[in-house]
Amino acid sequence: MANASIKIDTRAIQKQLSDMAKQIPFATATALNSIAFDVMRKENDSMAEIFDNPRPFTQRATQVEKKASKTDLTAVVSLRPAQERYLLPYEEGGQHATSGNAGKLLVPVDGPVDRYGQIPKGMIARLMQRPDVFAGTIKGIEGIWQRPASGNQRNGGKGVKGRLSTLGTKKTGLRLLYAWRENKSVNKSLGFVDRARKIIEASSPQALQAAIQKAIRTAR
Structure with missing residues (x-):
């Protein structure tokens, strides 16, 4: 072949x-x-x-x-x-991640929250500029508090509306806006x-x- x-x-x-x-x-x-x-x-x-x-x-x-x-x-x-x-x-x-106040959590009690149930950005700074709002510990509860509205504020002021705080069985006349709570996992x-x-x-x-x-x- x-x-x-x-x-x-x-x-x-x-x-x-x-x-x-x-x-x-x-x-x-x-x-x-x-x-x-x-x-x-x-x-x-x-x-x-x-x-x-x-x-x-x-x-x-x-x-x-x-x-x-x-x-x-x-x-x-x-x-x-x-x-x-x-x-x-x-x-x-x-x-939980925290900032400030020795690792405690600031949680809403009777203060303003957004539609997600959280403290709006900048809200604390704005509230702390008000003369009727202060940070302190009352009856062992540490938080952001609002003093009772004066007569003028009740009639025409722009105070934040809400219930007053009751500590135990005694009304304080103060409104607890936000409270510091111990952190947790x-x-x-x-x-x-x-x-x-x-x-x-x-x-x-x-x-x-x-x-x-x-x-x-x-x-x-």
């Missing part, structure tokens, strides 16, 4: 494979960023399931701190610093890392497939 020699020109295929190899970092970075933003959205959504009526500020706590690139295949998802300060105990355990779990791990495991295959398909289209 006569010998035959057949040559196949693979230069076009080699070029396509080379082009695809160049697209792999791009595809990887695209997939990582897609997964990172998926984690961010779902971590933020979970805040409403963990906490009762959380503020929008808390529901925007998670961020994509760093996106991946072709030269740095690392994406970072984290809590924003301002929210991390009070959310970290829910992830790592321990007591948090009773909820954020589960940030565990949730992120589950999201990554569930979304990675689809994100990688979508990124590869995009890379193939781009390489043509």
Whole structure:
């Protein structure tokens, strides 16, 4: 039988494979960023399931701190610093984050609160500028107090409305707006890392497939 020699020109295929190899970092970075933003959205959504009526500020706590690139295949998802300060105990355990007054918690009693049941930002500073409001300890209760309104305040003043405080069986004539309470350990779990791990495991295959398909289209 006569010998035959057949040559196949693979230069076009080699070029396509080379082009695809160049697209792999791009595809990887695209997939990582897609997964990172998926984690961010779902971590933020979970805040409403963990906490009762959380503020929008808390529901925007998670961020994509760093996106991946072709030269740095690392994406970072984290809590924003301002929210991390009070959310970290829910992830790592321990007591509620506090500020001032030797680690005690200032809690509403009969003072103004926002629609989330929390002390509005700047409220204490504004109240403390009033002549009828003071910080002190009355009958062993430490807090922010309001003195009884004068006759003029009752008739035309803009005093904060509310009931007067009763300590034991004796009325003080003072209104307890906010009280300092001893700190205690948090009773909820954020589960940030565990949730992120589950999201990554569930979304990675689809994100990688979508990124590869995009890379193939781009390489043509």
